[in-house]
Amino acid sequence: MGVVFKISEGGEMKIEGKKVLMVIAHRDFRDEEYKHPREILENAGAKITVASSKTDTAYGSYGLAAQVDILLNDVQVEDYDCVIFVGGMGSSEYFNNQKAHSIAREMLAQDKLVCAICIAPNTLAQAGILKDKKVTAFPSVKDDLVKQGAVYTGKDVEIDGNIITANGPQAAKKFGETIVAKLAELN
Secondary structure, three states, X not given: OOOOOOOOOOOOOOOOOOXXXXXXXXXXXXXXXXXXXXXXXXXXXXXXXXXXXXXXXXXXXXXXXXXXXXXXXXXXXXXXXXXXXXXXXXXXXXXXXXXXXHHHHHHHHOOOEEEEEOXXXXXXXXXXXXXXXXXXXXXXXXXXXXXXXXXXXXXXXEEEOOEEEEOOHHHXXXXXXXXXXXXXXXX
C-alpha cells in the first residue's frame, strides 16, 4: 500500500507552517539524503532549519554545500514539528552526542516526528528511543541498533509511531515523501 497524501486544491500535499529541523554533519553528510527530503518538504510548504556542529557552510560527501542556520547546541525543541538526522559518514559525529540524544528524546516525548536515514538511526538508538521499535538503516549499523533493542527490518523506509527511518540514499525521496505524509496526518 502506498503513502496516502492529503491533497490541496492544486493537487499537491501541503504542510504549510510546519517547521522541520535537519541535523547534518559539518563534513561528509550524504548529499542525496539532505537534498531530496529538503526539496520535497519545502515544495510541500515546510520551513527548514539546518543545524550542525559548526555554523559555517557544511559539505556533503560529494561536495554539496549546505548553509547551516543554527548550532546543534542552540536548538530549542519547542520550535520544531519534526527533526531529521541526515546520514552519511560524517553523521557518526552525533552517535554519542548528548545534545543530539536530548533533541531526539524531547521531540518524541512531545509527540513530534523523529526521523533518521542511512547510519543516522544509530544516533536514535544511542539516545535510547528505538527499543522495541521497527526500524531500518544502512546495514553497517544494524548490529548497533539491535543491541539497543530495535527491531531491524531492512526495508527502504520504516514507520513506527512518530519514528521514521530509512536505509540509505536510494530511499531518500521516499523518505521525504513519507515525512510529508506523516506531518500532514499530524495537522
